[in-house]
Amino acid sequence: MTDAILVLNAGSSSLKFALYSDIIVGHDEAVMQTPLLRGKIANIGNAAIFSAYDAKGNVVPPQDHMICEPSATHDTLIPALLEWLQNHGGGATIKAAGHRVVHGGRAHAGPARITNTLMAELEDLVPLAPLHQPHNLAAIRHVAAFTPDLPQIACFDTSFHRTQDRLAQIFALPRALTDQGILRYGFHGLSYEYIAGRLPSYLGQHGGGRVIVAHLGNGASMCALKNRQSVATSMGFTALDGLMMGRRCGALDPGVVLHLLEQKRMSPDEITQLLYRESGLLGVSGISNDMASLEASTAPEAREAIELFCYRAACELAALCAAIGGLDAIVFTAGIGEKSALVRSMIIDRLAWMGVALDPTANEGNQTRINSDASKIVVLVIPTDEESVIARATRQLLHVGNATPAH
Structure with missing residues (x-):
């Protein structure tokens, strides 16, 4: 039986997912091993299309009800996916779930363990990322409902940009508004983190x-x-x-x-x-x-x-x-x-x-x-791989505890 990390990357019309073995391979943290399973539900809201592949690249078939309904939404597909993973995860036991969350605000310069307090904080950021944040948070809630005791980790697209100096982050607005958090946050940080980790190889x-x-x-x-x-x-x-x-x-x-x-x-x-x-x-x-x-x-x-x-x-x-x-x-x-x-x-x-x-x-x-x-x-x-970044961060937080926990 393999211990695994589930990764969910919920977009406005798609849901990427992957299962990674919760085993450290060597000492190279810049590269995650090949996932046990990887897939995507695309075209959500307009006859969803399901695809999944095992570690060898072989097609893994979906359950019919996951793709037959043209009206299927994130709210119906995520629970169906979680049920499907129980039967098609190759015997893997999911030990934690890692999620892409587009906006983490100023408070998070790294991944964070999900709590009720953190969820409320992230809800307040929905107006700043209306196409993605609601779906990111919905995936977290569905996992919590399906497996209440499963540890969940949020990995933020904004975190990677917190290394920028102040001039790169502020607008020419009254200082009081800047102090309230009207700043340049930046996004796509998980993609940039992956590319940054690969640059020495290239x-x-x-x-x-x-x-x-x-x-x-x-x-x-x-x-x-x-x-x-x-x-x-x-x-x-x-x-x-x-x-x-x-x-x-x-x-x-x-x-x-x-x-x-x-x-x-x-x-x-x-x-x-x-x-x-x-x-x-x-x-x-x-x-x-x-x-x-x-x-x-x-x-x-x-x-x-x-x-x-x-x-x-x-x-x-x-x-x-x-x-x-x-x-x-x-x-x-x-x-x-x-x-x-x-x-x-x-x-x-x-x-x-x-x-x-x-x-x-x-x-x-x-x-x-x-x-x-x-x-x-x-x-x-260079092809990007946000899911591997999420898996690595989730694994590190679980075993090393080096990410900032929620308040």
Whole structure:
């Protein structure tokens, strides 16, 4: 019987899950072992699609009722998944559950054991991450209802950015508002933590140099690293800031919001819907928020959306160089960053003045190192793995107790 750690990563329309053996393999904490089981429920809210694979990559079949109902939601699928894991976990005994929680506020610079007090604290942060935080917390509640005594650990996307100095975190607002917590928090921290841990494997002694990681997916951001720590990032108080995304607008003149309120007479709820769900690639193209669909389209609106996405990404990347005093390497990761040769090429082409250039063959082949021999800057494609970061943190907290417990 194998002791295991369950990892749940609940998104707005998906639920990633994995089972990791609760056994330390060697002394390399930068890399987790292959999970015993890994899968995803995608397209939640519109006929959910289930997929799961064992450690050898073999398909593990779902229970029919998990995927048959077009109206299935997180609230119906999470309990079904937990029941399914009991029967398909390869005899593993789940000893703890680790969760991705998007917003941890100022209080947490590392993972935390989940308590009622912590849950109340995280509920207060829901307005700052409305697309993700409610689902993150719902997964925690469902696990608690299914197995009340199971230890649960929250791993925060914001924690990785707490290494930033004060100037990188504050807005030019009255000091009283800053003191109340209106700050740049940054997100996608679990992804950045994974990439930071892998940099020495790809860059050797230069792994601690000046690196910008581009996490490009339906949600998109960038992070400037030095000594493998976050120095600056594109997202801010909420996950709405920075880069253009699948449905989110990214950086926006605050005057536009005032105009929508005062002149267009839009309500706060209508503006929230507009900025979080109707903008970005979907809004500009009028076609889709999916980059692959836009690349396949011949519509000029689709091309304009792609071009704007890449223009904004190139501008943000160049700006982040100032925070770390130059640039030694660029890392593309996440769905678009790992799979779209076109997007990578269009971003790097705008940065040619920096001395960076791609090897077209390597880029088209989605190889790991895609810069040309003449490039002054290394360009890498590294698949991210947030689940392994959560599993490692959960295991460490359980056995070492080195993460900050909840109040």
